[in-house]
Amino acid sequence: xxxxxxxxxxxxxxxxxxxxxxxxxxxxxxxxxxxxxxxxxxxxxxxxxxxxxxxxxxxxxxxxxxxxxxxxxxxxxxxxxxxxxxxxxxxxxxxxxxxxxxxxxxxxxxxxxxxxxxxxxxxxxxxxxxxxxxxxxxxxxxxxxxxxxxxxxxxxxxxxxxxxxxxxxxxxxxxxxxxxxxxxxxxxxxxxxxxxxxxxxxxxxxxxxxxxxxxxxxxxxxxxxxxxxxxxxxxxxxxxxxxxxxxxxxxxxxxxxxxxxxxxxxxxxxxxxxxxxxxxxxxxxxxxxxxxxxxxxxxxxxxxxxxxxxxxxxxxxxxxxxxxxxxxxxxxxxxxxxxxxxxxxxxxxxxxxxxxxxxxxxxxxxxxxxxxxxxxxxxxxxxxxxxxxxxxxxxxxxxxxxxxxxxxxxxxxxxxxxxxxxxxxxxxxxxxxxxxxxxxxxxxxxxxxxxxxxxxxxxxxx
Numbered sequence: 001x002x003x004x005x006x007x008x009x010x011x012x013x014x015x016x017x018x019x020x021x022x023x024x025x026x027x028x029x030x031x032x033x034x035x036x037x038x039x040x041x042x043x044x045x046x047x048x049x050x051x052x053x054x055x056x057x058x059x060x061x062x063x064x065x066x067x068x069x070x071x072x073x074x075x076x077x078x079x080x081x082x083x084x085x086x087x088x089x090x091x092x093x094x095x096x097x098x099x100x101x102x103x104x105x106x107x108x109x110x111x112x113x114x115x116x117x118x119x120x121x122x123x124x125x126x127x128x129x130x131x132x133x134x135x136x137x138x139x140x141x142x143x144x145x146x147x148x149x150x151x152x153x154x155x156x157x158x159x160x161x162x163x164x165x166x167x168x169x170x171x172x173x174x175x176x177x178x179x180x181x182x183x184x185x186x187x188x189x190x191x192x193x194x195x196x197x198x199x200x201x202x203x204x205x206x207x208x209x210x211x212x213x214x215x216x217x218x219x220x221x222x223x224x225x226x227x228x229x230x231x232x233x234x235x236x237x238x239x240x241x242x243x244x245x246x247x248x249x250x251x252x253x254x255x256x257x258x259x260x261x262x263x264x265x266x267x268x269x270x271x272x273x274x275x276x277x278x279x280x281x282x283x284x285x286x287x288x289x290x291x292x293x294x295x296x297x298x299x300x301x302x303x304x305x306x307x308x309x310x311x312x313x314x315x316x317x318x319x320x321x322x323x324x325x326x327x328x329x330x331x332x333x334x335x336x337x338x339x340x341x342x343x344x345x346x347x348x349x350x351x352x353x354x355x356x357x358x359x360x361x362x363x364x365x366x367x368x369x370x371x372x373x374x375x376x377x378x379x380x381x382x383x384x385x386x387x388x389x390x391x392x393x394x395x396x397x398x399x400x401x402x403x404x405x406x407x408x409x410x411x412x413x414x415x416x417x418x419x420x421x422x423x424x425x426x427x428x429x430x431x432x433x434x435x436x437x438x439x440x441x442x443x444x445x446x447x448x449x450x451x452x453x454x455x456x457x458x459x460x461x462x
Contacts, residue, residue, distance in 0.1 A: 016100070022055065023099035024092070029053035032080045033095075038088040050088050051080065054095060062098040063120040090116045097125045105132045107141070111148055118152055130157050131345075137161065137376035139168050143177040143185060156373075164376070165189060166289040169197035173205035179212045183232065190238040196288040199243045200252060206231065206239065207256055224257025231258070242283035246271040290337050290457040293423040295430055297416030299342070299454070301380040306410035307342060307451070324446040325403040326453050331427040332396050332460055338388040340455040341404060342412045343372025345383045349408040354387050358400040364392055372411075382412045384454060391459070401433060404452055415450045426460060 008027070012018045022028070032051040059066035069076050083091060090112030097103045103125060105113060114129035116122075133145050137160060146161035148154075165172050172178060181189075186209060189195070195202065210227040219226050228236055236258065241249055249271070254264055269275035270283070336356075343349060353367040370385035394400060421428045430448050446452045 019058075020100045022058070023096055024052060026053045029055055030079065031056050031059070033091055034080055034082040035086045035088050035091045036084075049082070052088070052091060052095060058098055063122055065120045086116055086119075087112050089113070094120065094122065094125065097122070097128075103128055105129065107136065114148065114152060126152075130154055131374050133157060134160060134374040135376060135381060137164060139164065139171045140175050140177065142172060143175075143181050147182065147185065160376075162192075163289075166192065166194040167196060167292070169195045170201065173197070173202070178205065179209060181209065183213075183235070187232070187235050187238070190235055193284075193287050194289045195286050197286075199240050199286070200248045203239055203241075203244075203253060206235065207258065210258075224259075227256070228258050237281060240282045240284065240286065241267055242270050242279065242281055243285045288459075290459055291424055291426070293421055293426070293428045293456045293458065294454060295417050295421050295428065295448075295456075296414030296450075296454060297418070298414070299375070299377055299380060299382040299412060300415055301382050301412045307413035307445070308410040324406065324452045325401060325433045326446055326448070326451070327399055327401050327431045327433050328456075329399045329429050330394060330396055330458075331429075332425070334394050334396075334426060334458045334460055335391040336394050336456065336458050337391050338386055338457040339402065339404075339453060340384050340386050340457070341370075341406070341452055342414065342454055343370070343383045343385045344409050344411045345372060345374070345381065347372050347383075347409050347411075349385065349406060351405075351407045352385075352387065353405040354389075355403045355405075356392065356400055357403075358394070359398045362400070364389075380412070384412075386457070388457075402453060403433075406452075413451055414454050417447070417449045417451075419448055423458075426458070428456065 008021060012021055031054050033054055034049050034051050037048050037050055056066075056070050060070050061067070069081075089109040093103050093105070093109060093113045094116045103113065105128065110129050110132050114126060114133075117126040117129060133149075134157060137145060142161050142164050146158055146165075149158040149161060186206070190202065190206065197205075207227070210230050211221045213230050214221045214226060217230075219230070221227075241253060241259070244253070246268075249267060253259065259267075263280055266275065266280055270279065339354060341349075341352070348369060348371050350369045351367070352370055353365065356362070356364040366387060366389045368387070370387065372383040372385050375382045375384045417430065419430055421430070432447050
């Protein structure tokens, strides 16, 4: 052991290398953290305990909770501390982060790590977990992430989950997670104005959820009154049956017996336009959320290749033009609500200006400060910021020019762009901007194939 003690430091010249060596190492350890066995490592329902060697000094300077545990008047004197509510994977990665500033997150351990990061007040580690969840958010896991976001009071993460649920409602209700969704989240979901799904399809999804819940509880799946009790009045009364067609309601809803005969008669009067008095169900259609047109096949992060900004501007026809500019037009009248630009992790872009020019003296300008946020995109750590504005009415087959004046650190960018993009029932066309009368010949950085303007947010019609 003496020889080992003398040699280990010589092979590691820096403090960081030596701290990394001490991670999960008995050498100089003065405390062990006893935790439950890793999930799935045992066939027995009762997990055995596992001990992880640690050092009080490292734990104390990283976490105020451990500092109080070892230094208060009631300081823990034992060389072995049981963490009854923690699992091995979470604590091991917490210690890795403490010793090395690195963490190995995956879809199986991230919630365990987030739990211990919150418990032991390691904000930077919690931020790493939230960043990972944001970048790996998908319709297949959005409800699980939302549930934990609410549990840990991560409001920003919860908001991003709701945005995905709103925008991808049709796909979300098809996911395996939806069938096992906790009732409180189902209730919060069906009350939302911004869901993007026909009301009949939402009802079918709710009916399916009730069927699965009846099966889990060993109840009859053929009895509408049982399903209604399982769902609860708040969920049933949040469904917007008046927004359906009379035919869909009669063919698909009535036969489930989830709503009463009195309510069926009320609905028939609504469809016939003869109902007098209050309505039991909301009668307004869900407004949905904006559609998105993404013009790139892939995104590149600033860590692989960088998109940089030149402060040079040139003057043309009474307005300043930037080097990030693209021309576009659509085949239907639309309302443009916002544009997504590429940014860089945790970077503020304090002076960003979007300009849009079009036919018949159409001009629009919007300026502000924006903070980059993680994008749910597994291939690379890409960060973006969205510029929202009052909806702009754009005419079909009319050409518009959008430019961005950006000052800030180098960012990611899009690659694999194409000239024509089909976005549900709207076709976007893109082309490069050429100015023959510019005082100085400049090639725009942004082109059809690569550059800025990641997505356009719009609704159809005016």
